[in-house]
Amino acid sequence: xxxxxxxxxxxxxxxxxxxxxxxxxxxxxxxxxxxxxxxxxxxxxxxxxxxxxxxxxxxxxxxxxxxxxxxxxxxxxxxxxxxxxxxxxxxxxxxxxxxxxxxxxxxxxxxxxxxxxxxxxxxxxxxxxxxxxxxxxxxxxxxxxxxxxxxxxxxxxxxxxxxxxxxxxxxxxxxxxxxxxxxxxxxxxxxxxxxxxxxxxxxxxxxxxxxxxxxxxxxxxxxxxxxxxxxxxxxxxxxxxxxxxxxxxxxxxxxxxxxxxxxxxxxxxxxxxxxxxxxxxxxxxxxxxxxxxxxxxxxxxxxxxxxxxxxxxxxxxxxxxxxxxxxxxxxxxxxxxxxxxxxxxxxxxxxxxxxxxxxxxxxxxxxxxxxxxxxxxxxxxxxxxxxxxxxxxxxxxxxxxxxxxxxxxxxxxxxxxxxxxxxxxxxxxxxxxxxxxxxxxxxxxxxxxxxxxxx
Amino acid sequence: xxxxxxxxxxxxxxxxxxxxxxxxxxxxxxxxxxxxxxxxxxxxxxxxxxxxxxxxxxxxxxxxxxxxxxxxxxxxxxxxxxxxxxxxxxxxxxxxxxxxxxxxxxxxxxxxxxxxxxxxxxxxxxxxxxxxxxxxxxxxxxxxxxxxxxxxxxxxxxxxxxxxxxxxxxxxxxxxxxxxxxxxxxxxxxxxxxxxxxxxxxxxxxxxxxxxxxxxxxxxxxxxxxxxxxxxxxxxxxxxxxxxxxxxxxxxxxxxxxxxxxxxxxxxxxxxxxxxxxxxxxxxxxxxxxxxxxxxxxxxxxxxxxxxxxxxxxxxxxxxxxxxxxxxxxxxxxxxxxxxxxxxxxxxxxxxxxxxxxxxxxxxxxxxxxxxxxxxxxxxxxxxxxxxxxxxxxxxxxxxxxxxxxxxxxxxxxxxxxxxxxxxxxxxxxxxxxxxxxxxxxxxxxxxxxxxxxx
Numbered sequence: 001x002x003x004x005x006x007x008x009x010x011x012x013x014x015x016x017x018x019x020x021x022x023x024x025x026x027x028x029x030x031x032x033x034x035x036x037x038x039x040x041x042x043x044x045x046x047x048x049x050x051x052x053x054x055x056x057x058x059x060x061x062x063x064x065x066x067x068x069x070x071x072x073x074x075x076x077x078x079x080x081x082x083x084x085x086x087x088x089x090x091x092x093x094x095x096x097x098x099x100x101x102x103x104x105x106x107x108x109x110x111x112x113x114x115x116x117x118x119x120x121x122x123x124x125x126x127x128x129x130x131x132x133x134x135x136x137x138x139x140x141x142x143x144x145x146x147x148x149x150x151x152x153x154x155x156x157x158x159x160x161x162x163x164x165x166x167x168x169x170x171x172x173x174x175x176x177x178x179x180x181x182x183x184x185x186x187x188x189x190x191x192x193x194x195x196x197x198x199x200x201x202x203x204x205x206x207x208x209x210x211x212x213x214x215x216x217x218x219x220x221x222x223x224x225x226x227x228x229x230x231x232x233x234x235x236x237x238x239x240x241x242x243x244x245x246x247x248x249x250x251x252x253x254x255x256x257x258x259x260x261x262x263x264x265x266x267x268x269x270x271x272x273x274x275x276x277x278x279x280x281x282x283x284x285x286x287x288x289x290x291x292x293x294x295x296x297x298x299x300x301x302x303x304x305x306x307x308x309x310x311x312x313x314x315x316x317x318x319x320x321x322x323x324x325x326x327x328x329x330x331x332x333x334x335x336x337x338x339x340x341x342x343x344x345x346x347x348x349x350x351x352x353x354x355x356x357x358x359x360x361x362x363x364x365x366x367x368x369x370x371x372x373x374x375x376x377x378x379x380x381x382x383x384x385x386x387x388x389x390x391x392x393x394x395x396x397x398x399x400x401x402x403x404x405x406x407x408x409x410x411x412x413x414x415x416x417x418x419x420x421x422x423x424x425x426x427x428x429x430x431x432x433x434x435x436x437x438x439x440x441x442x443x444x445x446x447x448x449x450x451x452x453x454x455x
Numbered sequence: 456x457x458x459x460x461x462x463x464x465x466x467x468x469x470x471x472x473x474x475x476x477x478x479x480x481x482x483x484x485x486x487x488x489x490x491x492x493x494x495x496x497x498x499x500x501x502x503x504x505x506x507x508x509x510x511x512x513x514x515x516x517x518x519x520x521x522x523x524x525x526x527x528x529x530x531x532x533x534x535x536x537x538x539x540x541x542x543x544x545x546x547x548x549x550x551x552x553x554x555x556x557x558x559x560x561x562x563x564x565x566x567x568x569x570x571x572x573x574x575x576x577x578x579x580x581x582x583x584x585x586x587x588x589x590x591x592x593x594x595x596x597x598x599x600x601x602x603x604x605x606x607x608x609x610x611x612x613x614x615x616x617x618x619x620x621x622x623x624x625x626x627x628x629x630x631x632x633x634x635x636x637x638x639x640x641x642x643x644x645x646x647x648x649x650x651x652x653x654x655x656x657x658x659x660x661x662x663x664x665x666x667x668x669x670x671x672x673x674x675x676x677x678x679x680x681x682x683x684x685x686x687x688x689x690x691x692x693x694x695x696x697x698x699x700x701x702x703x704x705x706x707x708x709x710x711x712x713x714x715x716x717x718x719x720x721x722x723x724x725x726x727x728x729x730x731x732x733x734x735x736x737x738x739x740x741x742x743x744x745x746x747x748x749x750x751x752x753x754x755x756x757x758x759x760x761x762x763x764x765x766x767x768x769x770x771x772x773x774x775x776x777x778x779x780x781x782x783x784x785x786x787x788x789x790x791x792x793x794x795x796x797x798x799x800x801x802x803x804x805x806x807x808x809x810x811x812x813x814x815x816x817x818x819x820x821x822x823x824x825x826x827x828x829x830x831x832x833x834x835x836x837x838x839x840x841x842x843x844x845x846x847x848x849x850x851x852x853x854x855x856x857x858x859x860x861x862x863x864x865x866x867x868x869x870x871x872x873x874x875x876x877x878x879x880x881x882x883x884x885x886x887x888x889x890x891x892x893x894x895x896x897x898x899x900x901x902x903x904x905x906x907x908x909x910x
Contacts, residue, residue, distance in 0.1 A: 209732025215853025277664025398670025
C-alpha cells in the first residue's frame with residue numbers, strides 16, 4: 001500500500017489541475033441551456049475513468065442527462081464495490097455574492113472555491129484518482145470495481161432510479177461507496193451509517209360548506225381550524241412521544257454501542273440551541289439531541305393554513321383548514337405502513353361532525369448500514385489509516401433517496417464516506433472544498449479498496 | 456290613537472311614492488363619484504323631517520357625508536326618544552344579477568325592490584312617517600323626539616362616532632329607537648334586545664430564528680406550528696367551555712324567562728345544520744343553538760398560517776406560525792378585560808422555549824337592553840298592537856358598534872325595532888323590503904310614541 005500512497009502524494013498537483021478542469025465545466029442540471037455542458041462533463045468523467053485504467057467505460061444516454069458507467073472485474077472471487085457520485089451541480093444564483101467566479105476554481109488557504117467543489121465533483125473525483133493510483137502502481141485493482149456517475153442528483157435522480165431498476169445485474173455489488181455527505185468535523189474521519197426516511201402527509205378538515213360570519217354562527221358550528229389544532233395536539237403526548245397507535249412498533253432501538261458512540265462526540269447542546277436562536281433544545285424524553293435528530297422518528301407540522309391570514313381582522317369561521325404533517329422515520333419503519341397508521345389514527349381522533357381528508361404526498365425509506373458489516377468496518381479502518389485518527393460513526397437526520405434504492409435493489413451495503421463539511425456552502429454562493437480532505441479522501445478510498453479486498 | 460292609524464292607512468300610497476323617490480337617489484357612501492348624491496339624500500331626509508313637523512332640522516357637514524339632525528322638544532316632563540337610521544346604501548355590484556334596476560324601485564308582490572329598500576331607507580323612513588301622522592292628526596307629539604340620520608353606516612360610522620362624542624347633550628335621550636335589524640320571521644313582531652361584543656386577537660409563536668430543514672433538525676427543536684396548535688387546543692375543554700381563567704366571571708346568565716322565550720321560537724336545529732352543510736351543530740354543553748349564538752360567549756380561530764402552504768411537499772420546520780383568534784362576548788363582559796385575561800392565559804400556557812406575541816386587533820362591547828326597561832316594554836306593546844300578535848324577544852350574535860356607542864355615551868336604552876328580514880338580500884343584488892312590514896312598521900312606530908309617552 002505504501003507505493004499507492006506515495007503515488008498519490010507525488011501526483012497530487014496533477015490531481016488538483018484535473019479537478020480544476022472538471023470544476024470549470026458549468027454542468028448545471030436544472031438549466032436547459034447547460035445541456036451541452038452536461039454531455040461535456042459526462043465525457044470528462046468517462047475519459048478520466050478510462051485514463052485511470054477502468055477497462056469498460058460507457059456513457060448511457062437517458063431521457064435526461066447521461067449516466068457514466070465503468071467496470072473492472074479482474075478480481076474473481078473478490079468483493080465488488082460500486083462507486084456512486086454525480087457530476088451535476090446546483091445553479092449559481094445569487095451570482096453577485098460569489099467572491100470568485102463560480103466556474104473559475106480559486107484556491108484560498110486550504111480550500112478550493114467553485115460551484116460543485118464539495119457537492120459532488122471534488123468528493124466523487126477522489127475515487128477515480130484512488131483507482132488510478134492503484135492501477136498505475138500495481139497494474140490492477142485488489143477487488144472488482146464498478147462506477148455509476150449520474151448528472152441528475154440535484155434534480156431528483158429519476159433516470160438513474162429507472163436505470164437501476166432495469167440494470168440490477170449490471171450494477172450488482174457487495175457495497176456501494178458514496179462520498180456525498182459530510183465529516184463530523186474538520187479532520188475527523190467519519191462514516192455515516194444511517195439515514196432517516198420520510199412519510200409526508202396532508203390533512204384537510206372541512207366544516208361548514210362556506211365561510212360563515214363568526215357573529216351570526218359563532219358558538220354553534222364546528223370550526224375547522226380549532227378542530228385541526230386539537231387533532232395536531234393529539235399527535236404527541238407531554239413527553240413528545242408520538243401517539244399514533246403502532247408508530248414505534250418497528251423502530252430499531254439504538255444499541256448500547258451506538259449510544260456510547262454518539263455520547264463520545266464533541267457536541268454542545270447549548271451551542272446547538274444558540275446557533276438557531278432557540279432558548280433550549282426540546283424533544284422526545286429520554287434521548288439526547290443527536291439521538292433525536294439521527295436515530296429517533298419525529299413528527300413535525302411543515303405548514304398550516306386556514307381562514308383569514310391577511311392584516312387586521314375578519315370575523316370569519318372558515319369552511320376548511322389544512323396542514324402538512326411529516327414524519328421522519330428510522331430503521332426499520334416502513335413509510336407505507338406509517339402512512340396507513342397515520343391515516344387510521346387521524347380518522348379515529350377526528351370528530352364525526354367534520355369531514356377529514358388525509359393524503360400521502362411523499363414517502364421514503366430509512367437506511368441503516370450495519371456497524372458490523374465488513375464494508376462498514378473496512379471503510380472505518382481505511383479512513384483511520386488515511387486521517388491518522390479513529391473513525392467516528394454518525395447518522396444523518398435527512399434522507400438520500402438514491403441510497404435507499406441502491407441498498408434495496410442491489411442488496412448492497414451503503415458506505416457513506418462523506419468528505420465534505422456542512423460549512424462548505426453547498427447549494428450557496430462561495431461553495432468550497434477543503435483540499436486536505438481531498439487528498440485524505442483519495443488515500444481513504446485507496447485504503448478502502450485494499451481493506452475491503454481482504455474481507 | 457285610532458285617528459293616527461287611520462291617517463297612516465289613508466296616506467299609505469303617498470308614503471310609498473315618497474319612499475320610491477328616496478330609493479331613486481343612488482346614495483352609495485363608499486364611492487366618491489356619489490358624493491353629490493349623498494348631499495341630495497341628506498337634503499331629502501331633512502325636507503321630509505321638516506314636512507313631517509319637526510321644528511328644528513339641521514344638516515351637519517362632517518369630514519365625510521352629512522349628518523341630518525332634527526328635534527321637537529315640545530313635551531316637557533315627557534321622555535325623549537332619539538331615532539337613528541342611515542340614508543347611505545351599499546354598492547350595487549354585481550349589477551348584472553339585478554332583475555330590475557337598483558335605483559328604479561319596482562314593486563313585485565308584497566315587496567319593493569331597490570338598493571337600500573330594507574337597509575336602511577325603508578326601515579328608517581317608517582319613523583319619519585309615524586311622526587308626520589302624529590303631527591298631522593294632533594298637531595303635536597306625545598313625547599320629545601330627536602332624529603340623527605347618518606350617511607356613513609356602510610363605511611364604519613366614524614364621523615357619527617366623533618359627533619356623538621362631542622354632542623352628548625344635543626343627542627341626550629331616554630331611548631334610542633333603531634330599525635336596522637330583522638324580524639324573526641314574516642309577520643312576527645320582534646324586538647332584538649341583545650348584541651354580542653368582540654375581542655379579536657392575534658397570537659404569534661416564534662421558535663428557531665430561521666426556517667430549518669426538518670431532516671437535519673426534526674426532533675430536537677420547538678416547532679411553532681405544533682406548539683400553536685397545542686395552545687389553541689388548550690383554549691377549550693371537551694365540553695367546549697373556554698378555559699381562559701376568569702373568562703366567564705362577568706357573564707350575565709340567561710334568565711329563566713329568556714330561555715323560555717328562545718325555546719318558544721320556531722327553530723329547527725336540523726334545518727340550521729343542513730343550511731350550512733354540517734352534520735350537526737356543536738358547541739358549549741348545556742345550551743341550545745340559539746342560546747349559544749345569541750347569548751353565550753364563544754371563541755373561534757378566524758385564521759391560521761405557518762410554514763409551507765403550497766402544493767406538494769417542503770420539509771421545513773418554520774421559524775414562526777400565527778393565528779387570529781376572536782371571542783364573541785356577551786353582557787357584561789368587557790373586551791378590554793377579556794383581552795388581558797386572554798393574553799395572560801396564552802403567556803401562561805406558552806412553553807418557555809418559544810417567544811409568543813399576543814396582539815389585540817379589535818374589540819367591541821356587548822349590548823343588552825333590559826327586558827324590563829320601560830322603553831323595551833313600550834316597544835313590545837307597540838309592535839304587538841300594530842302586528843296583532845305577541846312580540847317576541849331575540850338577540851343577535853353579531854355586533855353593531857354604533858348601538859354600543861349610543862347606549863354607553865347617552866345612557867339611553869337601545870330599542871331595536873327591526874323590520875327587515877334576513878332573506879331580503881341586504882348587501883346583495885335584488886335587495887327588497889316587504890311592504891306589509893313597511894306599513895306595520897309606521898304603525899308600530901306611532902304606537903311606540905304613544906306607549907313610551909305614558910311610562
